[in-house]
Amino acid sequence: MAAYRCRSPSAGLFILLTLCVFIVADSHETTLTNDHHAGAADNPQKGEATAEQPAVEERRWEATEVEGATPSDAATHTQDDTSSPETQVFSAVPPPKDDFQEELVIRPLHSGDIYASFQFRTLWETDFMKGNKVSHYRLFPKSLGQVISKFSVRELHISFTQGYWRTMQWGQPFLPSPPGAEIWVWFQDSVTDVDATWRELTNVLSGIFCASLNFIDSTNTVQPSASFKPLGIGNVTDHRFLRYATLPREIVCTENLTPWKKLLPCGSKAGLAVLMKSEKLFHSSFHSQTVHIRPVCQDPQCKSTSWELRQTLNVVFDLHTSGQGKREWSLFKMFSRTLTESCPLASSSKIYIDITDNPEGEQFELSPATSLLSQAVVLGDRRTFSVYDLTEQATFGSVRSLNLLIRWKSTEGTMLRPLLHAERYVAGYGLQTGEIHTLMYNYHPYRSFPVLLLDTVPWYLRLYVHTLTVTSKGKDNRPSYIHYEPSKDRVRPHLLEMMVQLPPNSVTEVTVQFERALLKWTEYTPDPNHGFYVGSSVISSLVPSTVAMDTNITQTLPLFGSFFPCKEESSYFVRVYTEPLLVNLPTPDFSMPYNVICLTCTVVAVGYGSLYNLLTRSFQIEEPNPGLAKRIANVIRRMRGVPPL
Numbered sequence: 001m002a003a004y005r006c007r008s009p010s011a012g013l014f015i016l017l018t019l020c021v022f023i024v025a026d027s028h029e030t031t032l033t034n035d036h037h038a039g040a041a042d043n044p045q046k047g048e049a050t051a052e053q054p055a056v057e058e059r060r061w062e063a064t065e066v067e068g069a070t071p072s073d074a075a076t077h078t079q080d081d082t083s084s085p086e087t088q089v090f091s092a093v094p095p096p097k098d099d100f101q102e103e104l105v106i107r108p109l110h111s112g113d114i115y116a117s118f119q120f121r122t123l124w125e126t127d128f129m130k131g132n133k134v135s136h137y138r139l140f141p142k143s144l145g146q147v148i149s150k151f152s153v154r155e156l157h158i159s160f161t162q163g164y165w166r167t168m169q170w171g172q173p174f175l176p177s178p179p180g181a182e183i184w185v186w187f188q189d190s191v192t193d194v195d196a197t198w199r200e201l202t203n204v205l206s207g208i209f210c211a212s213l214n215f216i217d218s219t220n221t222v223q224p225s226a227s228f229k230p231l232g233i234g235n236v237t238d239h240r241f242l243r244y245a246t247l248p249r250e251i252v253c254t255e256n257l258t259p260w261k262k263l264l265p266c267g268s269k270a271g272l273a274v275l276m277k278s279e280k281l282f283h284s285s286f287h288s289q290t291v292h293i294r295p296v297c298q299d300p301q302c303k304s305t306s307w308e309l310r311q312t313l314n315v316v317f318d319l320h321t322s323g324q325g326k327r328e329w330s331l332f333k334m335f336s337r338t339l340t341e342s343c344p345l346a347s348s349s350k351i352y353i354d355i356t357d358n359p360e361g362e363q364f365e366l367s368p369a370t371s372l373l374s375q376a377v378v379l380g381d382r383r384t385f386s387v388y389d390l391t392e393q394a395t396f397g398s399v400r401s402l403n404l405l406i407r408w409k410s411t412e413g414t415m416l417r418p419l420l421h422a423e424r425y426v427a428g429y430g431l432q433t434g435e436i437h438t439l440m441y442n443y444h445p446y447r448s449f450p451v452l453l454l455d456t457v458p459w460y461l462r463l464y465v466h467t468l469t470v471t472s473k474g475k476d477n478r479p480s481y482i483h484y485e486p487s488k489d490r491v492r493p494h495l496l497e498m499m500v501q502l503p504p505n506s507v508t509e510v511t512v513q514f515e516r517a518l519l520k521w522t523e524y525t526p527d528p529n530h531g532f533y534v535g536s537s538v539i540s541s542l543v544p545s546t547v548a549m550d551t552n553i554t555q556t557l558p559l560f561g562s563f564f565p566c567k568e569e570s571s572y573f574v575r576v577y578t579e580p581l582l583v584n585l586p587t588p589d590f591s592m593p594y595n596v597i598c599l600t601c602t603v604v605a606v607g608y609g610s611l612y613n614l615l616t617r618s619f620q621i622e623e624p625n626p627g628l629a630k631r632i633a634n635v636i637r638r639m640r641g642v643p644p645l
Helices: 002-042 071-076 085-092 142-151 194-209 254-262 271-275 331-335 559-563 591-616 628-640
Strands: 098-108 114-124 153-162 180-187 242-247 286-297 305-317 328-330 348-354 364-367 372-378 381-389 405-408 420-427 433-442 449-457 461-472 481-485 494-502 506-516 532-534 538-544 571-577 581-583
Touching (some): 114 271, 142 194, 142 286, 194 242, 271 331, 420 538, 420 581
Parallel strands (some): 098 348
Antiparallel strands (some): 286 305, 364 405, 372 381, 420 433, 433 506, 449 494, 538 571
């Protein structure tokens, strides 16, 4: 037994030396393999495009579409067959539980303006609905994650908008929003007191986004019965868990943009967020920032879910202010900055330039040119985009900086008019009664479609619902669905929802009369003569697609294609917002209280002051002053020791 114990250390040492030899040999072989791959990556083939001499003569189509891109598609999309060792090692590792994508869509408008839309998408593989407690956050912002968990939020939408979107000049936006602030929330069915949770949630969000959401109360909150269906997964039909509110007078400034940018994984330090310079974004015709959180499916069977955070920033730069009157645009002219890199945490970072109206370059010139194209059906119209992938170093060229330039060649061209458009205004005279007119335009030449109208009117405009009229082409148009909740003074606003069928190529007018209420003097704003704002009307509809509008479709498509129309392209969902209303109310002369205060102070000072002085003064009898002779005699008598006279 002693001999065996003496031989044991030598045997263990022999085995350890053998393992070391194998490890060194394996590491040497791996190093050679890595060097081989690195050499192959540093010496690309002659047919590939380089940074100094890009090959743009032959265009290529992107495998994924703009709206149909998925994280897996973006991760597997490559430009060449050469893959680095780091990519091979990453593919062997299980995919992370969160993913981040960013993109910028630029659309030149026929008015000479330019429309830029930033889209940031963060996916997080977790489920708050099951009560899971999450303590680690990587890409998803912790502030919003805690809000979802604490308040049992199922879907959340917030927008801050400055300006009004001109639909007839700019077309339809990718994500519409009303002027001011808008928020609507779907709560989970586990919430017992929805109103209390809603008030607490708005106060918390007010602190996160540095906004006036804490002014939202029961007087400007409604509970729609048909509008604002959840966009995420799940069939929620109980509208008791839905709350909607707007602040049409909310002013959007840098204090709202800064916390919005901090929600991004890279902040404003890298990626597309570098272009978000406040002084440029707010010096524009239209600016809107949006946050939308919802649950989405991870697989086609929806066996597992993820939380999706979409941050959208839409900006329209004016030709005469930002463009200095020239139809020439660039990233530096719009944002005063250029791109040098993508966000390191982003799995996909791309820029899309809309070239649908410029297939051969006759309208404008785009430089630097790219050979990668993508096509997608956006808002019912088939659009073509030039794609710039920021994850590839060849995109930035030899100067390591990307400054896209759009130079217009011709001012000709017509914009495709939107099929659905809406307007609203106040009619009448005096400060007692008035009328609200809502106009809905259907520009489709031969198809009618229903729309869902949502109106929220403050309590101080007392609606006369019996005066509600809906007319189309001079005839009454009876709504198929009407839901109305009357207001209560200083408690809740009016809620009016109706579904109306819009005839083809027509204008449908909805009119209702109201009476102005007289407020208490403490309920007026600091500038009451400016007026009171009424939130925008919301119009939701499934609009027929412009792709299927061509009656002679068999002339452009194969014959077999005309027998099988695409169902996805037959219609698309759109939401339209009207202008906010500015209504004057009976306003007293606020100079009269000032005059009353001055008069009251004068009466108190003169009347009460004199009476108080009379009651509190003590009276004493004073002898008259003696003459000069008497004073001299008293002095002499005092010197002699005689009592004075």
